[in-house]
Amino acid sequence: MRTVTGLWRWRRNPLRRGTDLIEAWVALAAVALLAVAVPAVGWFGGRAVDASMRQTIGRQHEQRHRTTAVVVRGSADHHVRAFDAESAREHDLGRRVIANWRAADGSTHTGTISAPLREPHPGDTFPIWADHRGRPVKGPMSTETAHLHAVLAGFGIAVLAAGLVECARRLVVRHLVRRRYERLDEAWAEAGPDWGRTGAGS
Known part of the structure; x- marks a missing residue:
């Protein structure tokens, strides 16, 4: 205004x-x-x-699939916590266990992964995300986070x-x-020498 x-x-x-x-x-x-x-x-x-x-989320869903891991036995690693940059908060990753899971092509994989279980026991199951090679990966970004x-x-x-x-x-x-x-300097340069003189128009 x-x-x-x-x-x-x-x-x-x-x-x-x-x-x-x-x-x-x-x-x-x-x-x-x-x-x-x-x-x-x-x-x-x-x-x-x-x-x-949204395109990134679509690609992530195409390249990753959800599968079920079965606990074989516990691991010597301790309780794990990590910061998730995609959701901007700390996640409880649970305990490290040795587990089996199936890839999208039906092949079986075994490895040490984090189980979201307080007290994992052999035979317990939990969901994980894996890529096309069967390697554990983070789940796709959520729509809310995007x-x-x-x-x-x-x-x-x-x-x-x-x-x-x-x-x-x-x-x-x-x-x-x-x-x-x-412009002020130019005007002063013109008027300055005659400033105050009689008959100089000032």
Whole structure:
């Protein structure tokens, strides 16, 4: 509102300089971009990231399959906890056990993996995710996690766009101020030598 008021005040002000009007229009354009363009850029950016994340989830579901592991015996490893970057929180991975499981092609695999069981015993079963080679992998990213990443990305893009608009405005204003001082120096150079002299028009 102050920008619009300032622009209206400069319309017919006899002291108005050309750079004053330009600065007011630049400020008005920056306000319009911050109010309309920046949110739109953030929204479209978030949508693009969301679509990309959904494609990633689709590929993960194609490359990974859920199977059942059977505990053979316990492992000497201790209780395991790990930080999951995809969900941004710590997960309890349970205890390490030696287990058997089947791959998508029907082949049987044996290895040491983390069982989400408090006290695993031989014969206990639990679900795991495996790749096309039968190697244990993390499960596909959830839709909720993908959406959260998209929202954060959209917000970050909007903040970046707002910063670019503000930087552009400041650069223009800086150039205008420099131009004003240059014109003031030029005017002073012309009037300065005759300042205060009788009959010099001052």
